[in-house]
Amino acid sequence: MRLATVLVAASALSLLLAAGCAVGGQFSCPDGMDPFTELNIYFGREKGDGNMVTEEEWSGFLADSVTPSFPDGLTVLDARGQWLDTSEGRLYVESTKLLNVLVPLDATDAGLVSVRAMSDDYKSRFDQQAVFYTTLPACAAVY
Numbered sequence: 001m002r003l004a005t006v007l008v009a010a011s012a013l014s015l016l017l018a019a020g021c022a023v024g025g026q027f028s029c030p031d032g033m034d035p036f037t038e039l040n041i042y043f044g045r046e047k048g049d050g051n052m053v054t055e056e057e058w059s060g061f062l063a064d065s066v067t068p069s070f071p072d073g074l075t076v077l078d079a080r081g082q083w084l085d086t087s088e089g090r091l092y093v094e095s096t097k098l099l100n101v102l103v104p105l106d107a108t109d110a111g112l113v114s115v116r117a118m119s120d121d122y123k124s125r126f127d128q129q130a131v132f133y134t135t136l137p138a139c140a141a142v143y
Helices: 007-021 055-066 105-126
Strands: 034-044 075-085 090-104 132-140
Touching: 034 075, 034 105, 055 105, 090 105, 105 132
Parallel strands: none
Antiparallel strands: 034 090, 034 132, 075 090
């Protein structure tokens, strides 16, 4: 994935989600909810050779690399991202898989280690330049 593929969408999402919980870098959760760190990882689907990461290839990556890192649960969304390569003056638009995971606050560092490992795997498997990710404060409960 090109590094800036989803910067605009990620920025907007980050602002919307962070505004609900964070004030001055600290946040507290409503009664009945627990604090988490929300991880959003953006995987561009255009390979370095111009071909696309197929659904079968994505499913294999999800099973081999992602699920073992986050066995308690995750969400995958199909997205579209774009970014401007200023060196070429070219606008890139590509399909993207957005992985959303909530980790307990005390597991944030371990979660980020997993994100970096799976990002390295994805870049290697699919000839990607980068994988983009964000962290956000979140409150969650199962009802």
